[in-house]
Amino acid sequence: MIDIWERTLDWKPSPQQQELFQRLYELIIEGNRQLNLTRITEPEDFWEKHLWDSLRGVKFLISQQNREDKEINLIDLGTGAGFPGIPVAIAVKNCTVNLVDSTKKKINFIDSILPELDLNNVFATTCRAEEIGRESQHRETYDIALIRAVASASACAEYTLPLLKQQGLAVIYRGNLTEEEITNMENAVEQLGAVIESIEQFNTPISNSDRHCLYLRKVASTPAKFPRGVGVPAQRPL
Numbered sequence: 001m002i003d004i005w006e007r008t009l010d011w012k013p014s015p016q017q018q019e020l021f022q023r024l025y026e027l028i029i030e031g032n033r034q035l036n037l038t039r040i041t042e043p044e045d046f047w048e049k050h051l052w053d054s055l056r057g058v059k060f061l062i063s064q065q066n067r068e069d070k071e072i073n074l075i076d077l078g079t080g081a082g083f084p085g086i087p088v089a090i091a092v093k094n095c096t097v098n099l100v101d102s103t104k105k106k107i108n109f110i111d112s113i114l115p116e117l118d119l120n121n122v123f124a125t126t127c128r129a130e131e132i133g134r135e136s137q138h139r140e141t142y143d144i145a146l147i148r149a150v151a152s153a154s155a156c157a158e159y160t161l162p163l164l165k166q167q168g169l170a171v172i173y174r175g176n177l178t179e180e181e182i183t184n185m186e187n188a189v190e191q192l193g194a195v196i197e198s199i200e201q202f203n204t205p206i207s208n209s210d211r212h213c214l215y216l217r218k219v220a221s222t223p224a225k226f227p228r229g230v231g232v233p234a235q236r237p238l
């Protein structure tokens with residue numbers, strides 16, 4: 001897959017990074033025997049939908065990293081079995097990643113595989129996005145927040161933006177994205193102190209599936225009333 005990494009992300013994984021991706025695959029397959037972690041288990045599918053897709057959303061970090069040596073603090077909300085956060089922690093230099101999920105057994109699984117991957121820049125936390133966004137040791141402390149396949153676009157905005165520092169970036173990974181969702185987002189993002197910086201549309205390199213990434217830039221402090229209580233952002237999107 002090296003040529004696809006080079007062609008699509010302008011990046012070449014080191015032998016050590018390739019080994020970690022392989023090890024991650026084995027650990028997920030092993031974990032899947034006991035836990036229902038993912039339906040994506042064929043090697044090529046895993047590569048495309050878990051590894052490539054996770055990194056494509058942060059292409060700007062991957063391609064530029066030779067020039068950047070600043071420490072980056074990331075959070076991945078609703079990480080499930082560790083996506084997109086774990087591949088990002090493997091691929092991006094000088095980053096710390098906090099993996100958050102509301103399901104304890106998923107975080108227990110992640111805690112069990114981190115020592116096997118020897119990743120000392122990753123932490124895992126069992127918490128709801130609506131709660132961690134209200135904790136002072138997390139609120140407005142992250143440079144980048146990632147969120148994939150967790151909720152509607154505007155609920156994702158409400159989960160991620162309170163956690164970002166000013167000028168921080170939320171990356172919302174989507175499959176399809178409708179005009180209506182974009183219009184709703186504009187309204188949500190304004191209330192949360194951010195702007196839609198860009199929306200990227202692309203296709204995955206093997207199965208040619210449709211993908212979108214929304215990039216939200218935080219430009220003002222998020223009002224204290226956000227995120228609203230558990231369940232509210234999903235039930236009554238802004």
Ligand code: SAH
Pocket residue numbers: 077078079080081082083084100101102103106127128129130147148149150
């Ligand atoms: N991001 C992963 C998993 C997506 S499945 C991937 O793309 O593969 C959605 C995950 O989000 C589940 O593990 C679920 O437990 C978690 N989740 C859903 N709502 C959440 C919330 N409000 N706060 C924290 N985690 C949440």
